[in-house]
Amino acid sequence: MSAPKPSEITPEPLYRRRREFLKQSIGIGLFAATGKASALVLPRGPFPRRDEADGEKVTPWKYATTYNNFYEFGTDKEDPAENARRLRTDSWSVTVEGECERPGTLALEDLVRPHALEERIYRLRCVEGWSMVIPWLGFPLAALIKRFRPTSKAKYVVFETLYDPEQMPGQRWPILEWPYVEGLRMDEALHPLTILAVGMYGKVLPNQNGAPLRLVVPWKYGFKSIKSIVRIRFQERQPVTTWMRAAPREYGFYANVNPHVDHPRWSQKKERRIGEFFKRDTLMFNGYAEEVAHLYRGMDLGKYF
Ligand SMILES: Nc1nc2c(c(=O)[nH]1)N[C@H]1C(S)=C(S)[C@@H](COP(=O)(O)O)O[C@H]1N2
Ligand SMILES: [Mo]
Numbered sequence: 001m002s003a004p005k006p007s008e009i010t011p012e013p014l015y016r017r018r019r020e021f022l023k024q025s026i027g028i029g030l031f032a033a034t035g036k037a038s039a040l041v042l043p044r045g046p047f048p049r050r051d052e053a054d055g056e057k058v059t060p061w062k063y064a065t066t067y068n069n070f071y072e073f074g075t076d077k078e079d080p081a082e083n084a085r086r087l088r089t090d091s092w093s094v095t096v097e098g099e100c101e102r103p104g105t106l107a108l109e110d111l112v113r114p115h116a117l118e119e120r121i122y123r124l125r126c127v128e129g130w131s132m133v134i135p136w137l138g139f140p141l142a143a144l145i146k147r148f149r150p151t152s153k154a155k156y157v158v159f160e161t162l163y164d165p166e167q168m169p170g171q172r173w174p175i176l177e178w179p180y181v182e183g184l185r186m187d188e189a190l191h192p193l194t195i196l197a198v199g200m201y202g203k204v205l206p207n208q209n210g211a212p213l214r215l216v217v218p219w220k221y222g223f224k225s226i227k228s229i230v231r232i233r234f235q236e237r238q239p240v241t242t243w244m245r246a247a248p249r250e251y252g253f254y255a256n257v258n259p260h261v262d263h264p265r266w267s268q269k270k271e272r273r274i275g276e277f278f279k280r281d282t283l284m285f286n287g288y289a290e291e292v293a294h295l296y297r298g299m300d301l302g303k304y305f
Contacts, residue, residue: 045202046202047119047135047137047201047202047203048119048121048135048201048202049119049135050121050135052121052133053121053122053133054287056123056133056273057133058121058133058134058135058201059132059133059134059273059274059275060275061201063132063274063275064132064134064200064201064209064274065081065206065208065209066078066081066208067130067274068080068081068208068209069126069128069222069223070084070170070208070209070210070227071170071175071176071180072161072162072168072169072170072171072178072180072227072228073087073168073169073170073208074169074170075170075175079170080207080208081206081208083169083170084206084207084208084211085207086167087162087167087168087207087211087228088167089207089211089212089228091107092107092108092212092213092230093105093106093107093108093230094106094108094111094213094229094230094231094232095230095231095232096111096148096231096232096233097231097232097233097234098154098158098233098234098235099150099151099153099154099234099235099236100148100149100150100151100154100234101148101149101150101151102147102148102149103148108212108213111144111213112139112198112213114143114147115139115140115143115144116139117137117138117139117198117199118137118138118139118195119135119136119137119202120135120136120137120138120195120216121133121134121135121136122134122136122193122216122218123218123286123287124216124218124222124225125221125222125257125271125282125286126221126222126223127221127222127223127251127255127263127268129266129268129270129271129272130271130272130273130274131271131272131273131274131282132273132274133273134200134201135200135201135202136195136197136199136200136216137197137198137199137200137202138195138196138197138198138199138216139195139196140192140194140195140196141157141189141190141194141195141196141215142189142190142191142192142194144196144232145157145189145190148234150186150234151234153234153235153236154186154234154235154236155185155186155235155236155237155238156183156184156185156186156234156235156236156237156238156239157183157184157186157189157232157233157234158181158182158183158231158232158233158234158235158239159181159182159183159215159226159229159231159232159233160179160180160181160226160229160230160231160232160233161178161179161180161181161226161227161228161229161230162179162228162230163178163179163230165178176242176243176246177242177245177246179230180226180227180242181226181239181240181241181242182215182223182224182225182226182241182242183238183239183241183253184217184224185238185295187295188217188295191291191292191295192291193217193218193219193288193291193292194215194216194217195215195216196213196214196215196216196229197210197213197214197215197216198212198213207228209227210225210226210227210228210229211227211228212228213228213229214226214227214228214229215229218286218288219256219257219285219286219288219289219291219292220254220255220256220257220286221255221256221257223243223251223255224255238253239253241253243255249264250263250264250265252304252305253304254296254301254304254305255305256285256292256296256301256305257282257283257284257285257286258284258285258301258305259281259282259283259284260284260301260302261301261302261305268282269281269282270282
């Protein structure tokens with residue numbers, strides 16, 4: 001529904017020789033790889049490509065970058081924009097491990113470089129009852145997963161955020177169990193709507209939005225879209241995620257957006273789009289039912305919430 005048609009995806013080379021990159025440095029460099037042979041640059045702008053998708057306006061950048069949930073940097077909505085400044089996202093690496101044939105620790109550049117970046121305008125619906133429309137720059141998680149050759153035992157994919165209380169002051173307090181952990185069933189992880197994002201609004205991801213690498217799963221509540229990922233693990237057993245551990249009656253593993261299953265403490269029937277005054281109806285699977293409902297056929301979504 002929101003996924004761009006292949007014809008809309010930039011065919012442009014994403015990697016240029018460093019010299020070329022420097023010549024064209026008006027473009028935004030994601031990796032100005034010092035001393036390296038190549039640098040990743042984002043697809044050519046202008047961005048966002050469109051300012052609406054499914055007839056819905058993209059949320060202004062200002063809201064998307066100043067009204068955030070990122071508990072590692074504080075629990076107030078304004079905290080991440082202020083405190084995430086101190087996060088150092090250069091020389092970032094990601095460990096891929098568990099049930100796969102090619103585990104390893106890769107520099108972020110090496111993890112991302114093989115993938116063509118696309119713009120995807122997705123609704124993001126927080127379990128708290130607000131939502132935004134964000135133009136992400138990323139690539140399908142499925143493409144990354146395939147590179148590591150998961151074994152037949154790989155039933156789930158688990159993600160972890162950086163743990164570094166020096167840089168992430170929220171981790172000095174036991175608000176949640178750190179590091180933040182999320183997970184997907186393998187078929188959810190391989191679904192074409194599921195992406196890893198490295199940018200938004202045509203720019204490198206702001207720290208408060210999960211730089212340098214975050215998950216985006218648009219049909220699930222926002223908390224599944226884990227930020228600042230340092231570890232990806234394939235495993236046979238369903239993981240216990242951070243929010244399940246914090247409040248198992250309130251947050252389930254699946255966390256599919258579902259207006260028919262209320263949170264124990266509030267209704268999920270409506271949401272407020274940030275920047276708008278009136279509430280709107282929340283849609284089943286956040287409006288992506290056509291694409292994803294088949295993943296849950298036969299499951300009791302009241303039980304598997
Ligand atoms: N590591 C980590 N990832 C996280 C969170 C968090 O606190 N820590 N908050 C989640 C929640 S509740 C939401 S709604 C989205 C918000 O993403 P945004 O700030 O980019 O809109 O990030 C999710 N990812
Ligand atoms: Mo959220």
